[in-house]
Amino acid sequence: MVCLVSRTGRQSQRYNKGRRQVVGCIPYRLKISSDGTITDEFEVLVISSQKGHALMFPKGGWELDESIEEAASRESLEEAGVVGNVERQLGKWDFLSKSRGTFYEGLMFPLLVKEELELWPEQHLRQRIWMKVDEAREACRDWWMKEALDVLVQRLYSPSVKPMEEDKTIPLISIC
Numbered sequence: 001m002v003c004l005v006s007r008t009g010r011q012s013q014r015y016n017k018g019r020r021q022v023v024g025c026i027p028y029r030l031k032i033s034s035d036g037t038i039t040d041e042f043e044v045l046v047i048s049s050q051k052g053h054a055l056m057f058p059k060g061g062w063e064l065d066e067s068i069e070e071a072a073s074r075e076s077l078e079e080a081g082v083v084g085n086v087e088r089q090l091g092k093w094d095f096l097s098k099s100r101g102t103f104y105e106g107l108m109f110p111l112l113v114k115e116e117l118e119l120w121p122e123q124h125l126r127q128r129i130w131m132k133v134d135e136a137r138e139a140c141r142d143w144w145m146k147e148a149l150d151v152l153v154q155r156l157y158s159p160s161v162k163p164m165e166e167d168k169t170i171p172l173i174s175i176c
Contacts, residue, residue, distance in 0.1 A: 012063050014061070014064060021104070022060060022061055024108050026145075029045075043132060044131060048129075057145050059108070060075045069086045082113045082128075085111065090110060090148045091147070108148035133149065
């Protein structure tokens with residue numbers, strides 16, 4: 001039997017100069033028009049917080065036994081139920097955790113979504129919503145995630161940069 005489970009606990013997570021390192025993704029896809037053709041516009045996927053009061057992009061602790069790309073992919077799978085290609089890092093932000101009152105280091109990546117799963121580990125804890133970029137920027141709770149979204153938009157609309165075509169999908173299925 002194969003099942004998907006979220007990793008829990010902070011004892012195996014990475015820290016940099018006392019700051020917990022969290023890694024996340026901005027899942028995105030190209031928008032499909034009403035006639036079924038792919039457009040030049042894209043949508044991003046936001047998720048609700050566990051308590052459902054805020055919207056954000058999937059993110060969480062970077063474990064000692066995984067690469068940064070594996071962590072980003074795992075968080076997108078666990079929290080948003082999407083898998084895809086993790087692309088070049090958008091940046092690194094230092095931010096204050098509202099719930100813990102400590103500083104964190106946040107690293108964000110774009111994730112070109114290849115598959116949206118029907119079942120995923122946190123499906124009963126979170127809602128996922130595809131939005132236009134301007135809607136997502138307005139709805140997103142965290143300033144640093146908004147800045148990461150701005151970097152993604154600039155990158156995707158730059159004439160010299162297009163989404164990566166090679167498949168860097170990282171399988172992250174736990175065996176029970």
